[in-house]
Amino acid sequence: MSFRWGIMGAGNIASKFADAVRRLAGCEVIAVASRDGARAEEFARRNGIPHACVGYETLLTEYRPDAVYIATRTDSHAALTELCIRHGVPVLCEKAMFTGSAQARRVLSLAREKGVFCMEAMWSRFLPAVQEMKRRLDAGAIGDVLYAELAIGWQAPSGPGNRFFDPAAGGGAAYDLTVYGYELADYFLGRPDDAVQCSVLWGEGGVDVTENVTLTWSQRKPACMAALSASIVTVLDERAVLHGSQGVLHMPKPHMAEGFTLRRFDGTVEEWRDGETVNGFVYEAAEVMRCMGAGLLESPIVPHDLTIRCAEMFDAINSAKG
DSSP: OOEEEEEEOOSHHHHHHHHHHHTSTTEEEEEEEESSHHHHHHHHHHHTOSEEEESHHHIIIIIOOSEEEEOSOGGGHHHHHHHHHHTTOOEEEESSOOSSHHHHHHHHHHHHHHTOOEEEEOGGGGSHHHHHHHHHHHTTTTSSEEEEEEEEEOOOOOSTTOGGGOGGGTOSHIIIIIHHHHHHHHHHHOOOOSOOEEEEEEOTTSSEEEEEEEEEETTSSSOEEEEEEEESSSOOOOEEEEEESSEEEEEESGGGOOEEEEEETTSOEEEEEOOSOSOTHHHHHHHHHHHHHTTOSSOSSSOHHHHHHHHHHHHHHHHTTO
């Protein structure tokens, strides 16, 4: 029997997910929902989806999917996740899943109370390049990690109605970009100290446009530090660089990683490239189905605790506004 996905949202990222589902055996997208009926109909036609719904609850009540992928704006993620949970429908929700830790704790606590699987869609953690670099790191390829840099930045489109610079729409660098830096740093190095240090520049619209976040791992022996940089107003040298006692791992564009370079201090260099991935969304979709098949309520790769701690970083960034 086919695994039946529903999609909430009808934008570009939802199209990528629909394509990913088509590439997986034993599953299909049965319906898409949007507040705009015409947009839902067009999305369904373009992506070969049999049903289009006006309004999100209709998807849950009329078609009862096995799981829902939420691909709407950031400001609606928490409410739609809770809606799915209350209908007993498992959730894969785009990052950032929540805009603050109180929201994250409340909704994820509800998911556990109701026994409903719930996962943030941090697709980068599943990419083969990221997983291979993690394996090299854990095998001691660069010795002890002493310092890390993770930078992601690009010039987001601006203008009236654009979500990136609209605080009411969940705009800002933190929810779109710094979320990657935190959740990848945590993946490579383990849980950092709870305290984070933030320096933030605020745009005229009231959103964080550029920021630096410092994380520390004081319990690691030796201790380690990471600098996370993000911007939506300028182009950064997008990278994850892990500096060790015996070498350096360098990954371009870590949020959509395709490979990395290992440079050891003895002069040897290794290149690793992912030559197989066509649509990286397949891995997170497969993880949801795997976890549900195993009776899990959360993924060990993107656990609830990670999502909550990342939301705590958002709290720290937002409190820097004063």
